[in-house]
Amino acid sequence: MISCLKPVRLGLLSKAQLVRKLSNAPELFKVLSDPVKMTERGIEVDGKEFLHMETRNMCKCEACYGRFSHQRTDLPYRGAMDFPDIRVSDIGRTSENYISLKWSDDHEGVIARNKRGNFGPDPIISRVENWFDLTCRKNSAQKFWSTPDEDVTKRWDYSWVVKNQENTIEFLTHYMKYGIGLLVDIPRHLGMMEIVEEGLKIKPLRRTCFSAVDLVRFKPNPDNVGYGSGPLNLHSDLPYFNQAPHVQFFHLLENTVIGGDSYWIDTFPILKELSEKRPDLFEILKTIPMVWRYSPPGTGIYQLSRQCVVKMQGDEIWQTVDAPQSMDPDTFARTTSLRDREMWWEAYNYYRRLVDQEDRIFSRKLNGGEFVMTDNFRVFHARRSFFKTSEEQERIVSTSYMDWNIMVSRVLSTEKGDSAFLEVREH
Numbered sequence: 001m002i003s004c005l006k007p008v009r010l011g012l013l014s015k016a017q018l019v020r021k022l023s024n025a026p027e028l029f030k031v032l033s034d035p036v037k038m039t040e041r042g043i044e045v046d047g048k049e050f051l052h053m054e055t056r057n058m059c060k061c062e063a064c065y066g067r068f069s070h071q072r073t074d075l076p077y078r079g080a081m082d083f084p085d086i087r088v089s090d091i092g093r094t095s096e097n098y099i100s101l102k103w104s105d106d107h108e109g110v111i112a113r114n115k116r117g118n119f120g121p122d123p124i125i126s127r128v129e130n131w132f133d134l135t136c137r138k139n140s141a142q143k144f145w146s147t148p149d150e151d152v153t154k155r156w157d158y159s160w161v162v163k164n165q166e167n168t169i170e171f172l173t174h175y176m177k178y179g180i181g182l183l184v185d186i187p188r189h190l191g192m193m194e195i196v197e198e199g200l201k202i203k204p205l206r207r208t209c210f211s212a213v214d215l216v217r218f219k220p221n222p223d224n225v226g227y228g229s230g231p232l233n234l235h236s237d238l239p240y241f242n243q244a245p246h247v248q249f250f251h252l253l254e255n256t257v258i259g260g261d262s263y264w265i266d267t268f269p270i271l272k273e274l275s276e277k278r279p280d281l282f283e284i285l286k287t288i289p290m291v292w293r294y295s296p297p298g299t300g301i302y303q304l305s306r307q308c309v310v311k312m313q314g315d316e317i318w319q320t321v322d323a324p325q326s327m328d329p330d331t332f333a334r335t336t337s338l339r340d341r342e343m344w345w346e347a348y349n350y351y352r353r354l355v356d357q358e359d360r361i362f363s364r365k366l367n368g369g370e371f372v373m374t375d376n377f378r379v380f381h382a383r384r385s386f387f388k389t390s391e392e393q394e395r396i397v398s399t400s401y402m403d404w405n406i407m408v409s410r411v412l413s414t415e416k417g418d419s420a421f422l423e424v425r426e427h
């Protein structure tokens, strides 16, 4: 398949000249746009290299990959024992979404050329093409914000959002882009379950040590600072879970106290800034874990985790974890070398100063019937202190959580009954 046409110098041509030249030379065009090439270690597809072993594991033929399950079916899989020293031996037909390959074990199959090939035809296609990157939390698909403009602070009318599937998905994808979504004018009789599971039709809520839905109202001697009336600085929730929930739901049922404003900040542009200005400190936050703990006496709860403030997925910022009220510097000190601790505190203090910049925050005193979804891996939330001047004044909040993929299913997956098969037959 590798063409033997002589290479042609094109470096000095303008783009317009190049296009003209190419359209007059179809053979040349074929060489330059040849999407699949053999390389030293495997094959190159549209400029991206895949290892021989990788391609064999990517086979989407009907013997290797389940048409209905979208799982590999060439089981039991024994890795290298099945394919010792596997190599691509031939490249066959290339279509828009697939590439036919033959391997040194004589297997002939087909791999996906792009993410569409990895999923199948309509109706998943349009969803995958429009929202896949967002659901994968790709930073380039997200819209980082350093000033809360009108997109960030957009107030979504609850009855409009739950009216139909398109509206709901528009709201959820807004949330995925900005890490925050504000719903207003929620009928006062609706609770968390009705709003999320019935209205937005995403379920189930994630049950944590705070139960599926937690009612937060002022308590004296609270077993969680959240139940007090003091200020809470910017934080993510549940850092003491090894896998904290991604999505935080915050429903204001009543807010007639004095003060108690909420505010939020997008930490991702701050981390990006940190990675550019002080890559050394960024590296430390990515590699040295802090200890986080929540163990209120007499509650039967003992939650502890050890995790880094910054988590990456390749080059993408995936998550930031930080809640000063739940930090366990003692355990950290007892279990981490002095040198690492010294570096960690320097990096953390530098980062935290960037986080606590009030000019970047979105601030709002939420009213009863307002509801905020925040990306708990990205947007930190906080609260100002509040007080009462009369007995009837109340601040009642209901909170709950959800895992990212539950929401992703609502955005990407088709309703039951729609077919979603591979189109390799037509390839």
Ligand SMILES: [Fe+2]
Pocket: 226, 235, 236, 237, 381
């Ligand atoms: Fe919180």
Ligand SMILES: [Zn+2]
Pocket: 059, 060, 061, 062, 063, 064, 065, 107, 108, 109, 110
């Ligand atoms: Zn196969």
